Amino acid sequence: MVAFELTLSLVCALLWPALAVIVLQERSRQLKDQRQWEERVRSGIEFTRMGGAGSIHCRDCSYEQEIVSFTHGYSDTGPTSETGVQCLKCGKLTTLSEGHGTDDDTEAPCDCGGALSRDHVLFCPRCRSKNLVYEMRYIT
Ligand SMILES: [Zn+2]
Numbered sequence: 001m002v003a004f005e006l007t008l009s010l011v012c013a014l015l016w017p018a019l020a021v022i023v024l025q026e027r028s029r030q031l032k033d034q035r036q037w038e039e040r041v042r043s044g045i046e047f048t049r050m051g052g053a054g055s056i057h058c059r060d061c062s063y064e065q066e067i068v069s070f071t072h073g074y075s076d077t078g079p080t081s082e083t084g085v086q087c088l089k090c091g092k093l094t095t096l097s098e099g100h101g102t103d104d105d106t107e108a109p110c111d112c113g114g115a116l117s118r119d120h121v122l123f124c125p126r127c128r129s130k131n132l133v134y135e136m137r138y139i140t
Protein backbone atom coordinates (compact mmCIF):
# COMPACT_ATOMS: atom_id res chain seq x y z
CA MET A 1 0.00 0.00 0.00
CA VAL A 2 2.79 2.36 0.94
CA ALA A 3 4.52 1.43 -2.26
CA PHE A 4 1.42 2.33 -4.24
CA GLU A 5 1.16 5.76 -2.59
CA LEU A 6 4.82 6.36 -3.25
CA THR A 7 4.38 5.46 -6.90
CA LEU A 8 1.37 7.75 -7.13
CA SER A 9 3.14 10.74 -5.66
CA LEU A 10 6.16 9.99 -7.83
CA VAL A 11 3.98 9.93 -10.94
CA CYS A 12 2.35 13.20 -9.89
CA ALA A 13 5.71 14.79 -9.25
CA LEU A 14 6.87 13.72 -12.68
CA LEU A 15 3.68 14.64 -14.49
CA TRP A 16 3.17 18.02 -12.91
CA PRO A 17 6.09 19.79 -14.60
CA ALA A 18 5.01 18.37 -17.96
CA LEU A 19 1.46 19.57 -17.32
CA ALA A 20 2.71 22.98 -16.23
CA VAL A 21 4.67 23.32 -19.45
CA ILE A 22 1.56 22.52 -21.51
CA VAL A 23 -0.52 25.03 -19.55
CA LEU A 24 2.15 27.70 -19.91
CA GLN A 25 2.48 27.04 -23.64
CA GLU A 26 -1.28 27.33 -24.09
CA ARG A 27 -1.32 30.54 -22.09
CA SER A 28 1.46 32.15 -24.11
CA ARG A 29 -0.24 31.09 -27.35
CA GLN A 30 -3.45 32.80 -26.22
CA LEU A 31 -1.51 35.94 -25.33
CA LYS A 32 0.12 35.88 -28.75
CA ASP A 33 -3.26 35.56 -30.49
CA GLN A 34 -4.56 38.46 -28.45
CA ARG A 35 -1.52 40.56 -29.30
CA GLN A 36 -1.93 39.77 -33.00
CA TRP A 37 -5.59 40.77 -32.82
CA GLU A 38 -4.75 44.03 -31.05
CA GLU A 39 -2.06 44.61 -33.63
CA ARG A 40 -4.63 44.23 -36.41
CA VAL A 41 -7.10 46.55 -34.71
CA ARG A 42 -4.36 49.11 -34.20
CA SER A 43 -3.28 48.84 -37.82
CA GLY A 44 -6.51 50.51 -38.92
CA ILE A 45 -10.00 49.99 -40.22
CA GLU A 46 -11.01 48.48 -43.53
CA PHE A 47 -14.31 48.50 -45.41
CA THR A 48 -14.14 44.72 -45.69
CA ARG A 49 -14.14 44.39 -41.91
CA MET A 50 -16.84 46.98 -41.34
CA GLY A 51 -20.56 46.52 -41.74
CA GLY A 52 -23.55 48.73 -42.40
CA ALA A 53 -23.31 52.46 -42.21
CA GLY A 54 -21.87 54.77 -39.64
CA SER A 55 -19.26 57.41 -39.22
CA ILE A 56 -15.52 57.59 -39.09
CA HIS A 57 -13.62 59.79 -36.73
CA CYS A 58 -9.97 60.72 -37.03
CA ARG A 59 -8.08 60.59 -33.75
CA ASP A 60 -5.38 62.88 -35.08
CA CYS A 61 -7.26 65.82 -36.61
CA SER A 62 -10.82 65.09 -35.34
CA TYR A 63 -12.15 64.88 -38.87
CA GLU A 64 -15.56 63.22 -39.00
CA GLN A 65 -17.59 61.85 -41.87
CA GLU A 66 -20.70 59.76 -42.33
CA ILE A 67 -19.87 56.74 -44.44
CA VAL A 68 -21.49 53.64 -45.82
CA SER A 69 -19.52 50.42 -45.79
CA PHE A 70 -22.18 48.20 -47.26
CA THR A 71 -25.95 48.36 -47.18
CA HIS A 72 -28.60 46.83 -49.35
CA GLY A 73 -32.27 47.41 -49.89
CA TYR A 74 -35.04 47.11 -52.39
CA SER A 75 -36.54 49.77 -54.63
CA ASP A 76 -39.27 49.76 -57.34
CA THR A 77 -36.66 48.88 -59.91
CA GLY A 78 -35.16 45.94 -58.02
CA PRO A 79 -32.54 45.23 -55.41
CA THR A 80 -30.12 47.98 -54.64
CA SER A 81 -26.90 48.11 -52.75
CA GLU A 82 -24.55 50.80 -51.62
CA THR A 83 -20.87 50.17 -51.23
CA GLY A 84 -18.39 52.51 -49.63
CA VAL A 85 -15.09 53.15 -51.36
CA GLN A 86 -12.16 55.46 -50.86
CA CYS A 87 -9.99 57.13 -53.44
CA LEU A 88 -6.42 55.98 -52.91
CA LYS A 89 -5.08 59.24 -54.30
CA CYS A 90 -7.07 62.06 -52.67
CA GLY A 91 -8.68 60.05 -49.89
CA LYS A 92 -12.24 61.05 -50.77
CA LEU A 93 -14.83 58.69 -49.31
CA THR A 94 -17.73 57.99 -51.62
CA THR A 95 -20.59 55.57 -51.98
CA LEU A 96 -21.18 53.55 -55.10
CA SER A 97 -24.80 52.65 -55.76
CA GLU A 98 -25.85 49.62 -57.69
CA GLY A 99 -29.30 48.74 -58.86
CA HIS A 100 -31.70 51.69 -59.26
CA GLY A 101 -32.50 50.35 -62.72
CA THR A 102 -29.06 50.92 -64.19
CA ASP A 103 -26.83 48.21 -65.53
CA ASP A 104 -23.81 50.37 -65.25
CA ASP A 105 -21.63 48.72 -62.69
CA THR A 106 -18.33 49.82 -64.11
CA GLU A 107 -16.28 51.45 -61.42
CA ALA A 108 -15.72 55.00 -62.45
CA PRO A 109 -12.53 56.46 -61.06
CA CYS A 110 -12.55 59.37 -58.65
CA ASP A 111 -12.90 62.95 -59.96
CA CYS A 112 -9.17 63.35 -59.36
CA GLY A 113 -8.41 60.29 -61.52
CA GLY A 114 -7.34 58.14 -58.59
CA ALA A 115 -8.47 54.55 -58.18
CA LEU A 116 -11.33 53.75 -55.82
CA SER A 117 -10.72 50.89 -53.42
CA ARG A 118 -12.43 49.16 -50.54
CA ASP A 119 -9.65 46.68 -49.91
CA HIS A 120 -7.17 48.80 -48.01
CA VAL A 121 -6.69 50.35 -44.60
CA LEU A 122 -8.73 53.52 -44.54
CA PHE A 123 -6.95 56.78 -44.04
CA CYS A 124 -8.19 60.21 -43.04
CA PRO A 125 -9.19 62.27 -46.11
CA ARG A 126 -7.83 65.37 -44.41
CA CYS A 127 -4.56 64.42 -42.74
CA ARG A 128 -4.07 60.89 -44.21
CA SER A 129 -3.68 59.37 -40.76
CA LYS A 130 -4.71 55.73 -40.32
CA ASN A 131 -5.65 56.39 -36.75
CA LEU A 132 -9.38 56.21 -37.43
CA VAL A 133 -12.29 54.87 -35.44
CA TYR A 134 -15.45 53.53 -37.02
CA GLU A 135 -18.76 53.81 -35.25
CA MET A 136 -21.52 51.72 -36.74
CA ARG A 137 -24.98 53.28 -36.79
CA TYR A 138 -27.03 50.64 -38.54
CA ILE A 139 -26.66 47.51 -40.63
CA THR A 140 -28.91 46.06 -43.30
ZN1 LIG B 1 -7.21 63.29 -39.79
Ligand SMILES: [Zn+2]
Pocket (backbone or CB within 6 Å): 087, 088, 089, 090, 091, 092, 110, 111, 112, 113, 114
Ligand atom coordinates in the same frame (compact mmCIF):
# COMPACT_ATOMS: atom_id res chain seq x y z
ZN1 LIG C 1 -9.66 61.16 -55.69
